[in-house]
Amino acid sequence: MNISLSRLVLASALILPLTSHAQLGLPNLGLNKSSNAPAASGNLEGQQTQIVRSYVGANKEVLVANATMAVALGLKEAAATARATAGALGDGATQGNLADADKVAQDSSNAVAEEMAKSPKLDKAAKAKFSEGLKQLGKGVIKYVAMRTPVQNFSNGLASASPIELPKLQSGSYVVKTFPSGAKNLGSALKSAVDFAKSNDIPVPPDATQAMAAL
Template sequence: MKRILALSIAASMLAAAPVSHAQFGNLLGAVKSAGGSSGGADVGAQQDQLVRSYVAAGKDVSTANSHLLDALGIKAQAVNAAATSDALSAKDIEEQDKAISADTAAVSEALKSGATLKDSEAKAKYAQGLLFLAKGVKKYMNMSKDAQGFTSGLSSVSPMQLGKLQAGIYVAKSAPTSLSNLTSVLKSAVDFAKTNGVVIPQDATSLL
């Protein structure tokens, strides 16, 4: 009964943000756990890995935004993406996501509104931004297995443990949307580069 109740609560929390991107497959796939260890402990470790991966991907995107906006003559806002602690709360990560999303939206708007690269230095900065954006997108893609293991493991924890797993739950439901949005931005950024004489990193084109 506890298992069914825990799974029901976890499922309702994840349902707030649909997981639809193909890169994440079935988030309720089978999870392998070490023999003799408790389900709660396993899920806690899975959450730590998932949070580390998500924050690291966000840091790359934040760096990408800084380079891209600088190249386009727009000032990026300061984003605290340096922390990669396992102890980050869902609120911490959500606040960081909001700041990163604002800069990403600014990049998208600039690309659509006829922004230009004024010189070779700006083109070089733009190319660096593309490289970091590609790195971030790739990290989101590679989180699939961790997300699957974490969400599947929620079925083995008690309802009381779910309070300590909010960061992982937030990441599991947010990562697919972040990946979808950033893949779209990367495509637009690469298209812009093609028409503005920017050398496009192979890492960027290989993901499209």
């Protein structure tokens, strides 16, 4: 009788953990919920590293493009600021670094747009410089467009991230938040620059044409 009772207790002890696991709806992989959490966090942080690196790469192209076109238009101060900002921007940029760079990029784009609106007459050297900047801008837009899917994937991951993870994902969150308006503004800037080039007998580089088609 005692042996049977011992066997019953042992069987119950073996069944209970399995029942509890099934009730929680977890896969029978020998892992609990908490052991899975670090892997998910690492994945989001890895995605963040990639999209921030891509964002920085695209922004550097845009800043250098703005600087080059600004030189062509005689906007030396705007050109110097944009080029210096591009040089200081690195892969490990924080949310603050990205926001500062975006502001300079937008300010320099506005300065270029305002000068183009005055219909300035450019000499041969200035036209060549503007075309060079347009090529760089096209490359920046192409890099930006390539980020659509990675940014969307990261955005989807943020929706299920835990409160503990979120403070580590601020740079990526910033990219997700600003990406739609950034893409729209960049597309408008590229179109304006291409239109100006066509109106002033400035060669439109293939990179710019390709970027226009990708928008």
